[in-house]
Amino acid sequence: MSDVVLHIDGKDVTVPEGTTVLEAARSVGIAVPTLCHHEKLAPYGGCRVCMVEAELRGATRLVAACTHPVEPELVVRTRSEKIDRIRRSVLELLLAHAPDSTRLRELAREYGARRDRFEPDASFCIHCGLCVRYCAEVKRKFAVGFVDRGIRKEIAFVPEIAAKECNACKECFELCPTSYLQAAFVLVESLAFPRPAETDRTEG
Amino acid sequence: MARLNSSEDLERLRREILARRDPKKPCVAVCAGTGCLASGAADVVAAFRRELDARGLADKVALRGTGCHGFCEKGPIVVLDPEETCYLQATPADVPEIIEKSLMGKEVVERLLYVDPQTKEKTVREPDIPFYKHQKRMVFGPNRKLDPRNIEDYLAIGGYRALARALFERTPEQVILEVKESRLRGRGGAGFLTGVKWEFARRAAGKPKYVVVNCDEGDPGAYMDRSLMEGNPHAVLEGLLIGAYAIGAHEGFFYVRQEYPLAVENLGIALRQAEEHGLLGKNILGSDFDFTAQVHRGAGAFVCGEETALLASLEGQAGEPKPRPPYPAVKGLWGKPTNINNVETWANVPLILNEGAAAFAAIGTAGSKGTKIFSLVGKIANTGLVEVPMGLPLRDVVFKIGGGIPGGRKFKAMQTGGPSGGCIPEELLDLPVGFDELTRAGSMMGSGGMIVMDEDTCMVDVARYFVDFLTEESCGKCVPCREGLRQMHRILTRITKGEGHEGDLETLQQLAETAQEASLCALGRTAPNPFLSTLRYFRDEYEAHIREKRCPALSCKALIHYWIDPAKCRACMLCLRKCPTQAIDGGKQRIHVIDQAKCTNCGTCFEVCPAKFGAVRKLSGVPVPPPIPEEQRTLVRARKQDE
Structure with a gap:
């Protein structure tokens, strides 16, 4: 693998071929926000807050830093009026689902995103897929997955797997940028394995 | 059936078939x-x-x-x-x-x-019918001459001659060069140069390589790929074989929608017959080229027409797109170099080898060569599939081939390119058909949908309809498409209900920009087109809905009222009897009046009121006149006699 030289926010950056723009930026201390990225997981490209401007031979386009591979002579700008506008718009769309997420509110402050731009849709999950992918790619347990698709897509635990694996692991909990994952887990726990004592009490 | 072991065998069989047939x-x-x-x-x-x-x-x-x-x-x-x-x-x-x-x-x-x-x-005669007369049916024409379940019919019209030419007279590089010189562009939507795409896959490192036929046609109202696959599967297979030879692939997949049972059936028969004839399998036509093909049935997701989502689905994963690069040509099916083309693109390939690249490139505009099949639907007299040379003005498609708008209505717009295409207004009807021409007009070629709309169509509602479709079909992977479209759909729905407010258009434009610039795949990036193109050409309609709560096309239910003009009503009782909610008061010789509180805007009265009276009218953005006083409702005999 040979090295590639590119320019990020005016800095010359040399990284091995196959590196993503996000990794290249972070290697020289340039911060690019992400919501669905995790260094142990394959790049996903779902949240789109890491969009950056990439200029090559005079043509500029927006690319997702987390999935776009570096190219020689690529000129990357991680902030611009347009980038900020897109990030703001993405954040506002997500805040409609999880208005109280600490991570989202932090980013919202930086990009001037409003929590109430869109009608609230309190589903809490922002579909970053971190839990699903972590369980599949790192733990290889597939205890949590996506069900349905599009605007009806949801995460769901598979009770049979969750019963065996999750109590001892719960590594995905801290990955969740909202509080939905924990809630989903509590739900599957209570539905699949009601505690006899509690059940008795409510029925009695 | 004896296997064909050479180009000569193929020609001999063709002569035998023709000799058996009396023209x-x-x-x-x-x-x-x-x-x-x-x-x-x-x-x-x-x-x-x-x-x-x-x-x-x-x-x-x-x-x-x-x-x-x-x-x-x-x-x-x-x-x-033979008289036709x-x-x-x-x-x-x-x-x-x-x-x-x-x-x-x-x-x-x-x-x-x-x-x-x-x-x-x-x-x-069939070719003299105006619908056919102005077409150029190079790809679609043979459909009418052959039984798709009989390979002999395809052989009789010169089938597999192009394959023999490729295998015995051309190197793979020469085939690619020929397709490049023809300037054929992908018919599935993106319009990328087919020969260049093949070259990428040929040059890509890694084995095995795969070729794929994209028959996951999902645009509402579009069915040209279906009709080709059902009507002439051998042409698609022949194109695929030529492409596989050129790229160096020995395995291919037909990704066909589950909803196309006849296409799956006819394709299965075609594959079996081709194999029996030695046109598929080991040592095709006695050459050292081997190729097998399988049919995979898609599960009905629009997004699987996008090539990376299609490949994911073919691998057994959820049909969600992946970021490009890497392009499938480099890293496609199971991580191997893969070339995907649309059904119609593959079906064009034998033509290029038979007629020559120059002849193919002589048809069309500077940037778009050959012909394109469109499904012409909507408010048009002649609904159907039409194949026209690139460069033909849209006006000719609508009026010469399509026979114009039925019912004496006026043309308003033509939606091209499928749900994520755009609407082209009357003033641009002289636009020549072509990839770049349509894109510049804010629409796109897409896979070839053409929906004609007349003056009764509300363009805001059209945008809402297509955004609704795309919202339903979004895979949900990336935020700008999943969430952006969800919000766009909500706002557009509000506007059509008369609940739009200042700032809506700006919000929609912001969401459109986000989806265009930041979505992961082409579905999301083109999804705002229905909104953007209608805003570009019909902004006044948006403004009328938002500011005046008026639907200029008198189409949005929430913004119209039905009203019976007392000066025109002849008290014929038709609307009164048909009204499902008994909202119409009146009787014999008594002028009918709609009780607005009971009316559900179903439009039945409007439809049944005899054209010679034309008493029922739609009103929008104006108050409904108060009902005429009871004592003036009696129709005088004299008035009845003038009629």
Whole structure:
């Protein structure tokens, strides 16, 4: 693998071929926000807050830093009026689902995103897929997955797997940028394995 | 069936087939495409078989169920060869007369001929019907001549000659060069140069390589890929074989929608027959080229037409797109170099090898070569599949081929490119058909949908409809598409209900920019087109909805009221009787009045009011006049007599 030289926010950056723009930026201390990225997981490209401007031979386009591979002579700008506008718009769309997420509110402050731009849709999950992918790619347990698709897509635990694996692991909990994952887990726990004592009490 | 082991074997078989066939022998060709089958073609074929047998004509007259002819509006279509006499909307009851007059005699059954709606002139021969006359049917034309379930029909018209030419007279590089020189661009939507795409896959490192046919046609109202796959599967297979040879692939996949059972069936038959003839499998036509193909049925997701999502689905994963690069040519199916083309693109390939790249490139505009098949639907007299040379003005498609707008209504816009295409207004109708031309106008070629809209169509509602479709079909992976479209759909719905407010258009534009610039795949990036193009050409309609709560096309239910003009009402009782909510007050000789509180805006009264009265009117953005006083409602006899 040979090295590639590119320019990020005016800095010359040399990284091995196959590196993503996000990794290249972070290697020289340039911060690019992400919501669905995790260094142990394959790049996903779902949240789109890491969009950056990439200029090559005079043509500029927006690319997702987390999935776009570096190219020689690529000129990357991680902030611009347009980038900020897109990030703001993405954040506002997500805040409609999880208005109280600490991570989202932090980013919202930086990009001037409003929590109430869109009608609230309190589903809490922002579909970053971190839990699903972590369980599949790192733990290889597939205890949590996506069900349905599009605007009806949801995460769901598979009770049979969750019963065996999750109590001892719960590594995905801290990955969740909202509080939905924990809630989903509590739900599957209570539905699949009601505690006899509690059940008795409510029925009695 | 003996295997064909050389190019000479193929030519010999072709000569044998032709020698067995008398070109003068009468042939009844009944369209057996999905459209005609739905209007009863199978019964027509059965009636012909029965009647021909009964008259002892079974040996003297050939009977063939063919691929789709395209004029689906007028199906079932029956064409009598060699004269090419064309009968439309034929039923089993017409069959004895057709046989007696036109097959046993030389008479024409006048009542089944095409009648020009304006001039009332009748046309006998199929190619002379205006719908066909202005087309150029290079790819789609053979459909009408062959039974898709009989490889001999395809061989008879020169089938697999292009494959033999590629295998024995060209190196793979020469084939790629020829396709590059033809300037063929992908017919699936993106319009990328096919030859260049093939070259990427050929040069990519890694083995094995794969070729894929994209038959996951999902645009509402579009069915050209379906009709090609059903009507001429061998042409698609021949193109695929040539491409596989050029790229160096030995395995291919047909990704066909589950909803296309006839395409799957006819394709399966075609693959089996090709294999029996040595046109598929090991040592094709005796060469050292091996190729196998499998059919994979898609599970009905629009997004699987996107190539990376299609490949994910083919691998058994959820049909969600992946970021490009890496492109499938480099890292595709199971991480191997893969070339995907649309059905129509593959079907063009044999033509290029047969006619030569120069002949192909001589047709069309500077940037778009050859022909394109469109499904022409909506408010148009002649609904159907049309194949036109690139560069033909849209106006000719609408008026010469499509026969204009029915019911004396006015043309308003043409939506091209499928749900994520755009609307082209009347003032741009002289635009030549072509990839770049349509993109510049804010629409796109897409896979070839053309939906014609008349003056009764509300453009805001059209945008809402397509955004609704795309919201439903979003895979949900990336935020700008999943969430952005969800919000766009909400806002557009509000506007059509008269609940729009200042700032909505700006928010929509912001969401449109986010989806265009930041979505992961082409579905999301093009999804705002229906909104953006209608805003560009019909901004006044948006403003009327938002500011005046008025729908200029009188189409949005929440913004219109039905009102009976007392000066025109003749108290005929029609609307009064048909009203499902008994909202109409009146009686014999008593002018009818709609009780607005009971009216549900269903529009029945508007439809049933006789045109000579035209008393029921739609109002939008203006208050409904108060009902006329009871004492003035009686119709005076004198008024009735003037009528």
